[in-house]
Amino acid sequence: MLGAIVYFSGTGNTEFAAKLFKNKFAEKGIECSLIDISKKRNLNNNYDFYIFGAPIYADTFPDYFKDWVKNKVNDGQGKKCIVFSTQAENDSSGPGELTQILEEKGFVILIQDFIVMPNNYYMAGFNKANEDKVTRLKELAIEEINLLVEKFLQGEKYIKRISEVTQIKGELLDKKFYKPEKSWAQSSLSIDYDLCVKCGKCAKNCPTGNISMKEEITFKDKCISCQKCVHRCPVNAFLYNGKPIDQYKI
Numbered sequence: 001m002l003g004a005i006v007y008f009s010g011t012g013n014t015e016f017a018a019k020l021f022k023n024k025f026a027e028k029g030i031e032c033s034l035i036d037i038s039k040k041r042n043l044n045n046n047y048d049f050y051i052f053g054a055p056i057y058a059d060t061f062p063d064y065f066k067d068w069v070k071n072k073v074n075d076g077q078g079k080k081c082i083v084f085s086t087q088a089e090n091d092s093s094g095p096g097e098l099t100q101i102l103e104e105k106g107f108v109i110l111i112q113d114f115i116v117m118p119n120n121y122y123m124a125g126f127n128k129a130n131e132d133k134v135t136r137l138k139e140l141a142i143e144e145i146n147l148l149v150e151k152f153l154q155g156e157k158y159i160k161r162i163s164e165v166t167q168i169k170g171e172l173l174d175k176k177f178y179k180p181e182k183s184w185a186q187s188s189l190s191i192d193y194d195l196c197v198k199c200g201k202c203a204k205n206c207p208t209g210n211i212s213m214k215e216e217i218t219f220k221d222k223c224i225s226c227q228k229c230v231h232r233c234p235v236n237a238f239l240y241n242g243k244p245i246d247q248y249k250i
């Protein structure tokens, strides 16, 4: 039996969760391939089961992830799936929306859940979680994922309920708040050239090719606010509204 763990991760939380799924299945003698959608053009249907996961932005999954699944994933052929998000809060409309997309493709969703992880979006006013909270959330994520894998292997259906209010809030936030954020990098980020070593990692890692590296580093208008450039810069050279950034590391 071979599973595919298909994920997107900006700052590492979802990758952390994806690896927990991989390790737990491995413990049960089942191999899974980790498939980072920012590095992969499409998905074949040779796998026996699938796990899909991404972070929540403005109460739902980013279009970048949803569009990849819509366009690159073939007929589900009745294969079983786990759908999960990582997010800072206790509710979101993302997993429900993805379940719908995958069911329309012929997948069977056995598990739909969200994993609460530290908030990586604290530059804009939210608090950064302290070390104790990060440790606690990581422990809870391990417990939750172990439980989900057990349920999946026993064929037990588990769908985390999403309230109607959350569903509506997600749709509104997606339209009114998240869409204009495509210019987030242009409007908020700049570079400290005393620190920047022009390694090009930010441009190479950007999932939408939004960063140009010439004499200066510039941004286009297709940012998805994933924060990969900011938090994975090896010399922390990014500035947010002109100020240094306390980088997020999981």
Ligand SMILES: Cc1cc2nc3c(=O)[nH]c(=O)nc-3n(C[C@H](O)[C@H](O)[C@H](O)COP(=O)(O)O)c2cc1C
Pocket: 008, 009, 010, 011, 012, 013, 014, 015, 054, 055, 056, 057, 058, 059, 060, 086, 087, 088, 089, 090, 091, 092, 117, 118, 119, 120, 121, 224, 225, 226, 227
């Ligand atoms: C632009 C942006 C918007 C976010 N909006 C939400 C949100 O609406 N609800 C929530 O619970 N978490 C929100 N978060 C927090 C992330 O979903 C969370 O930290 C996630 O685990 C990050 O995953 P990653 O490290 O794999 O990118 C947001 C993060 C970003 C960058």
